Amino acid sequence: MTDGSIGDAGATGDADPTGIGLRDDLPIEQWYEAPARPKPIRDRWTKLARLRELGFEPYAYGWDSSHDLTAAREAWPGEGEGPTVRVAGRIESLRDMGKSAFLHLGDRNGRLQAYFKRQQLSERDAQLLDLLDLGDWIGVEGPLFETRTGEVTVRADRLTLLSKSLRPLPYGKVEVDETGERIVHSGFADTESRYRQRYADLAVNPEVREIFLVRARVIASLRRRLDESGFIEVETPILQPLYGGAFARPFTTHHNTLDRQLYLRIADELYLKRLIVGSLDRVYEIGKNFRNEGIDRTHNPEFTMLELYQAMADYETMMDLAESLVSETAKEIVGGNRIEWDGHTVDLSPPWERVTFFEAIERHAGFDARAADMTDLAERLQRAGRDDADSMNRTRLLDAVFSEWVEPELVDPTIIYDYPIEMSPLAKPKRGDPELAERFEVIVAGTELVNAFSELNDPLDQWKRFAEQARARAGGDAEAQGLDRDYVRALEYGLPPTGGLGLGIDRLVMLLTGKTTIREVILYPILREEEI
């Protein structure tokens, strides 16, 4: 397979050089009526032909709605016949009873029933009604009323086909019980198909649409809050000659004209701090990072981060900012700070508990990791079943200890601060304790949500830390950072005291939507190639 794109499904150009453009060796028209197609597809193809015969345009050019479906339902005055509305939507259910028919239209966040009385329709509209299928987009015009069973409904006096659906959507049957709760029977549930055909997932599962509406509102809310606080939004390179700002392996690519190797960024950090040097004293960027690492419930190779930098601030300012950004956003988007997540109740209201890195280990693992030597750390990890411990340096050992005993215990957001300095090559040493860095992470529900520090602004110190990284890299640590000479040059001009913060947008959305898999909050999560 040279091209796995879904749009080219079934092309057989490789097998038959004269067959370019054929679909499974057939001209496209014959493909739809071939016996190999499921009957619903063949039937829809026949209906499409019939519609054309009758002079209907199956793919319209536009439509003017007077209301979306939710607004239309709300426009019903409460009794009697309401105003005439023009609405559009996709047919989600269809109940034809001969002389009359009911169907439900759906749009991005609403649903409205339409009632058709054949006697009252023009002959053409009645013909059209007979050729409709689930999944078709239609427009409807008529007055609102309430059915005997109490559902606000539009009585369709006029009907317009907007787009004919040739492929049956995997609709389940929707039952609405006495409490108004939607119960979906059967439906579209196969995880793999849902991700591969996200369009069908979104079309059929309103709760999936809701996740992405929430995601959009979360991002808009963060952006508005930062804009109002005097931050300016910027864009920095994704294609970078040197990657840095985090510990991760990059994706590598190549620019032809420049004939030069480039990397997809693993973090925005170094470019953003250069802007603070340039006197843009509050900047942020919301964008994709790319890390060439494993894939699991909390990691997708491309993911979205908010990074912000504020001059004249330190990590304590960032702690306050992290608290307010997360809790205010939660209040605004989901209406509160108590969230049910993976069987826990997570309380996002500030202030969050603040514990130092070594205190946290003391508390949850029961020993003083700062005093412990490497052998001691490795032995403890080995006893806990980590057989790779003897190959780790001290940084990795401490990190392993932290993720083994501390992280899983933290449910409510917890600020873990004062990390060992060797784990934090871009952070300032802690005042009065240079073995530690002024850095914190926010751990919520067992995973890292925020990473922040007082930014290292001493160019000499930065050079030495880079050099240390370079040594670690030479010693085989594939994730150690490269030496970025231009960044040091920038620091030499003078980086004011600066606080910086990174917040994982995907994980925040997971938290606010109750999802335990990052794939559920990314529209197109990465998957292996599909054979179509």
Next chain:
RNA sequence: GCGCCGCUAGCUCAACUGGUAGAGCAACUGACUCUUAAUCAGUAGGUUCGGGGUUCGAGUCCCUGGCGGCGCACCA
């Protein structure tokens, strides 16, 4: 990367120890003027993920490949 589980009709799922592959929804034909998981009668729908093997006989057992899920590792 390793381990476990899964892949059957367009969708959701059945098929005991190997013995003719089924149901509901969707579809089609017909009936029905306020239905709503509409109902009723009938019809059609399958390369059981691909390849190989064992067997008189494989959805089922074995080998191999693909894809997915979960866990572990990795990802500070």
